Structures are given as C-alpha cells and as structure tokens.
C-alpha cells in the first residue's frame with residue numbers, strides 16, 4: 486500500500502456535508518480524484534433556510550441525505566456511510582422560537598427517528614449531536630447536558646455509533662464527554678468527537694475517539710502524539726458545501742492530501758513502513774469498518 490513512500494491505500498473522510506444546490510457530486514469527484522475511497526455523509530441542517538419544526542420535517546430532511554448518499558454510490562466507486570441526527574445548534578436556535586420544552590421534545594423525536602433509520606440499515610451513525618459550541622445561559626447549558634446524556638443512552642441501547650459536535654475547550658471537553666459517555670453506557674470507541682484538535686495522546690483524549698479536522702499544521706502534531714494514543718481516531722474535513730462560507734472549513738481534497746503528508750512525515754521520522762501502514766489502515770479501514778460498517 487506504500488509505494489516509493491506514497492500511500493495508495495484507503496482514505497476515508499469521516500465528516501463531510503454536501504448540498505445538492507451547491508457543488509455536491511463535483512466536490513465528491515474532487516475527493517475521489519485526490520485518492521479518497523470512502524466518506525461519511527453527515528446530515529446538513531438547513532440553518533440558512535428553514536429548520537424542521539416537526540418530525541415529518543425531519544423525515545424529509547433525512548431522506549434527502551440518504552438519497553444523496555445513494556446517488557454518490559451510483560455514480561462513483563466510493564464507500565458511503567450516512568450520519569443522521571438533529572444538530573445541537575438547531576436545538577439551541579429553536580429554543581428561541583419553539584420554547585425549550587418543545588425544542589427538546591422535537592430533538593429527542595429526531596434522535597429516535599435517526600436511530601430507527603440506522604437500525605433498518607439506511608444510515609450508519611447518529612450525528613452530529615452534542616451541545617452548543619458557543620456560550621449559552623446556565624439554564625440552556627444544563628438542559629443541553631441532560632439532553633445529551635439522554636441522547637447517548639438512546640444510542641447505547643440501540644448500539645449505534647455517535648458523532649459528537651461539541652465546544653472546543655481542549656482536553657477538558659474530552660474529559661467531560663468521555664465521562665458522559667461512560668455514564669450513558671456508550672463505548673468510548675463508538676463516541677467520536679468530531680472537529681477534534683490534532684492532539685491524539687491519551688492525556689488529551691481521555692479515551693474518547695475522535696476525527697481530527699486536518700487543517701494545516703495538524704500533521705506535525707499527529708506525528709508527535711500518534712504513538713501515545715489509546716483511542717481510535719480518524720480524519721475529517723467537515724466540508725460544508727456552502728458558497729456563503731468559503732474557507733470556513735476545509736475543502737474535499739484535504740483528507741487525501743493530509744493522509745499522504747502524514748505517511749511521508751512518519752517515514753521521514755524513521756517509522757518502519759509496516760508501522761505506518763498499520764496506523765493508516767487503522768485510521769482509514771479497520772476503525773471505520775468496525776463502527777460504521779462501511
């Protein structure tokens with residue numbers, strides 16, 4: 486899989502959003518042409534349009550994500566998994582229109598529906614769910630945390646993996662989240678901190694698995710911390726496919742590019758080819774297969 490120092494194996498982007506009205510298949514073919522072999526298509530909330538206000542609205546929105554995934558499978562030779570779930574930012578926004586009780590009820594119903602679709606094999610992961618990444622009132626924060634515990638217990642009962650959208654408060658975020666996961670009975674390798682920083686050491690992750698948002702400068706940190714990691718980790722772009730926010734996140738070619746960069750950096754630091762191969766297969770094949778089944 487490594488030939489002349491170059492990685493030719495699988496490459497999975499574990500968190501990518503696509504939009505039919507924007508680049509959609511064109512973005513996916515950029516990914517595939519750069520070496521990408523699989524992706525998890527994450528439900529994109531319609532923040533700029535209208536968020537679902539009832540469970541039928543969620544049903545429609547989820548089926549759109551599922552049909553986009555099928556279209557990618559039909560037109561390209563890629564492994565495609567689907568993550569469905571109500572975004573914590575949607576919940577927070579709707580507190581101010583629906584009220585905290587109705588917004589929370591809708592949130593849990595939308596989690597239930599996503600878990601049903603995962604159970605029936607139409608989707609592979611619950612996500613992104615979590616808590617707001619910006620500061621909110623104490624009341625909202627407390628409700629967000631108890632709601633999250635409930636969501637994770639539901640995921641644990643149905644044995645679904647979860648992609649977590651959370652604030653970035655360094656290792657404290659990981660520490661708190663791995664605690665909530667343990668209390669909810671969710672195995673830590675099934676709880677994936679999305680948009681994670683590149684520090685994958687056990688002191689930082691506290692056993693919580695992660696998809697590192699592989700911006701520039703992340704490969705150096707991954708090289709330094711990869712040997713001291715005790716939890717699975719993968720890579721993501723969090724591409725938004727949103728023309729209104731260019732540069733807000735990474736492009737679809739980024740995960741293939743960083744994977745190749747990581748491969749050559751580790752080799753240049755003296756890692757044996759077989760050890761690099763093993764690491765990259767864990768990232769891009771074994772772990773994704775074991776949690777999402779793709």
Ligand SMILES: [Zn+2]
Nearest residue numbers: 500527613723
């Ligand atoms: Zn996302």
